[in-house]
Amino acid sequence: MAATIRDVARVAGVGLGTVSRVINNSPLVSQATRQRVLDVIAELRYNPSQIARSFSLGKTLTVATIAPFFTRPSVVERLRGIEAALASGGYALVVFNVETPTRRDSCLRDVPRSQRADGLLIISLAPQPDEVLALQETGLPVVLIDAYADSLPGVTIDDVAGGALATEYLIALGHRRIGFIGDLIADEMSFNFTSSRHRLEGYQQALVAAGIPPRDEYQQHGLHGRYEARVLARDLLELPEPPTAIFAASDTQAMGVLEAARDLELAVPDQLSVIGFDDIDVAEYLGLTTIRQLLFESGERGVELLLKRMANPSAKLEREYLPIELIARGTTRRIAG
Amino acid sequence: MAATIRDVARVAGVGLGTVSRVINNSPLVSQATRQRVLDVIAELRYNPSQIARSFSLGKTLTVATIAPFFTRPSVVERLRGIEAALASGGYALVVFNVETPTRRDSCLRDVPRSQRADGLLIISLAPQPDEVLALQETGLPVVLIDAYADSLPGVTIDDVAGGALATEYLIALGHRRIGFIGDLIADEMSFNFTSSRHRLEGYQQALVAAGIPPRDEYQQHGLHGRYEARVLARDLLELPEPPTAIFAASDTQAMGVLEAARDLELAVPDQLSVIGFDDIDVAEYLGLTTIRQLLFESGERGVELLLKRMANPSAKLEREYLPIELIARGTTRRIAG
């Protein structure tokens, strides 16, 4: 079928090694020979087989990424950073999308073992200790993005501090009754998502530090989505003593809160302050106050760490924290004490 | 290093072929032998090398996708459909993101030649005739999604009809001065995007059919983005005789139009009707009237076509048109004749 390196060698009247050297731009070929080989390559329309190349080299020039719900805007933006950084390094990106706990487990187990990739990035999913061991056993370099595990390198933010930052801001605006809407606890358990949980921790810490006892009924959890957050927010806002501000663990969920306010004809920010998390693209459009994290950069930095680790697997474990920043926009407002 | 099939064979005291048969669940192995081999596999923590497997089989079990601006909501949704369909077929997905014309050309040229994948999906980029030839020469099965080229199979919608549908709706609501905002013509040329151009055609046809002469100053083009659309819309709305309705070639651009209306304190839909295209996730949130296309399904169907073509490369060329639908929401309104 397709021409192989041997065909090229035969037609050009040179050895196998010479063709290989031409393909790889080795300087150890004379100008004349190189040209002859190149001519034959063009004539036979020869394309080196990536697979054979990978096999021979023991490298795939590919990096795998496991991402939960890769259509979530925050995940997409991280992926974009990953792709950009990989492409500039000549690596291809294989994406595994995870939308069920079963698939989470099978991806975490099988992707590293399949040796399809030279490195692995895991977004937002924290491997359990036994999974970490299994990962390490495969010898595949791994970097976590937006997730943390002992003895694995990673790029994250301090979600607890982020949750506290959002909450402190609301407190500083005079709010005392502050609600929280975060991910479903069952999802947090089965996927081992940690960010919503940590943001909740920060929320609680900030309340306690301000002398405000956290109330259980102010803390709601639901599937990560606009609609679910809308329902939860409606519940919160219909409490006998409703919160005057709501901190949503993501901008997507904050959008649900805004919808709930609209449903109940509550003016934002006059009657309700809303703060989100992530600063995704539409947040600016909506004028949503939020905590900005550097999503694109998290992907880029993750790739840098990974490439470093691939070059030197025994390098010391690096863990990087990206900065977060409060972006005050129009959905939050000071209220009379 | 890692155990190979030969190690397993040696330790288990069986032949190479037997281990291979066990791995591949061939029935031609006795129960006792199978168990012994499985034990040794577990003991040595043996993982078959995907690369070697691919090499030997001549298949990569991978499908490549070339997508422009893969963070655009519409593209993401298509990718999700692709990933879902591929995962259920046991294929992995390699994503190539294209954000410059140079990269468009290099991807279209190099990805098929690299033989990294058993099939290729191309989203929203229409290959030129010479590129089609080059693609066909590689023998790699290709399917286009949201793009059209002679002699390549594909899944698309009828963008001309979509543009007409949107425009006819505005006309039916009594609008006569209807603006259009679409992609930059230079981008259309260099990436060979066609959908915005076709939607413009439909717009013009609908106007002509209704006896309304299209006006050049009502047709604006800019980089695909909210901000750019906002600027263009402001220009349109500040014309001496501004349009009473604007059709944006995508929901993202429609969002920019809404911002422009906000900037100029024009009430939507009372003073300005706005219609978008795609029905992306936020469209519902914004109450945006739009033309819905089945993005997720386009990815799924693209994969189905591709798998069919991979199984039988000489199958007849299939081209599938997905339905479109007008979703009337709150940004459009009838005006007094």
Place this chain on the structure above:
DNA sequence: TCTATAATTGGAACTGGTTCCAGTATAGCA
């Protein structure tokens, strides 16, 4: 002109699976 050195070149061995053919063991049957 001869030798030492450098510049090229050829091709065997190797990567780790799959496949297929030939060989062996076992069971069934006359």
Place this chain on the structure above:
DNA sequence: TGCTATACTGGAACCAGTTCCAATTATAGA
């Protein structure tokens, strides 16, 4: 008991590159 069909099993050959060592040729220097 011998013969045959069937069930397993072993391993050479193969996939298409890379690498490295040995061989060859060219060049420089004496």
